């Protein structure tokens with residue numbers, strides 16, 4: 001099994017204005033370490049403000065860590081060079097419909113991703129767009145649709161298409177399934193599992209939906225105020241959480 005992602009001692013703080021001239025340091029993440037193998041799923045769980053989204057932002061290069069290392073397939077990531085590794089790590093945030101340009105047809109949106117990040121010619125790009133739409137259970141003609149013409153579940157598939165069209169190795173799902181109703185969520189979960197089996201995709205699943213965590217993840221990492229309280233096999237942590245915080249979190253979310 002290949003180690004795809006290794007995160008070592010990652011820390012990030014923010015400063016919030018306080019009073020007239022003061023500022024307060026917020027340690028959003030402190031010395032976080034974990035690894036993720038190809039074809040596996042790691043869930044990141046923690047109550048609101050625990051640092052989950054900060055971690056996702058560091059991994060995709062939206063924010064820079066204060067210290068620590070992120071290695072992809074053994075190579076340290078240079079955060080400044082996002083384009084170089086956006087083939088490998090892609091992400092989907094909470095509300096798919098918000099992240100799509102309402103004035104752009106889906107085909108054009110996918111075309112832009114390919115033009116920006118690949119050397120495919122226009123004909124090859126069209127083939128890749130059709131292939132990706134079909135892989136996600138969408139139709140060729142959906143390339144001509146605007147976002148408002150899709151249902152919620154289809155929109156999530158479109159967001160997945162945009163994330164997967166570059167054939168990444170790792171997909172970060174930041175609360176990406178929480179806006180869906182349970183039956184749509186089940187459909188997307190099955191699709192994610194299918195894609196993982198087919199392509200060996202790894203997922204970093206940021207969620208507080210413990211059913212999803214149990215169903216999808218091999219390992220889990222629990223965050224409390226930026227610090228890891230538990231990290232290991234999901235089944236082991238559910239059975240025997242090491243920290244009180246994890247125990248309380250699990251019982252409050254179940």
Ligand SMILES: Nc1ncnc2c1ncn2[C@@H]1O[C@H](COP(=O)(O)OP(=O)(O)OP(=O)(O)O)[C@@H](O)[C@H]1O
Pocket residue numbers: 014015016026027028046047048049050051052053054055
């Ligand atoms: N840009 C920022 N400036 C200042 N503080 C920030 C910023 N982004 C996050 N924080 C703070 O860092 C801490 C971690 O925030 P983060 O959004 O990572 O938590 P979270 O676990 O994702 O929360 P939620 O589940 O509510 O999305 C919080 O205290 C938050 O207020």
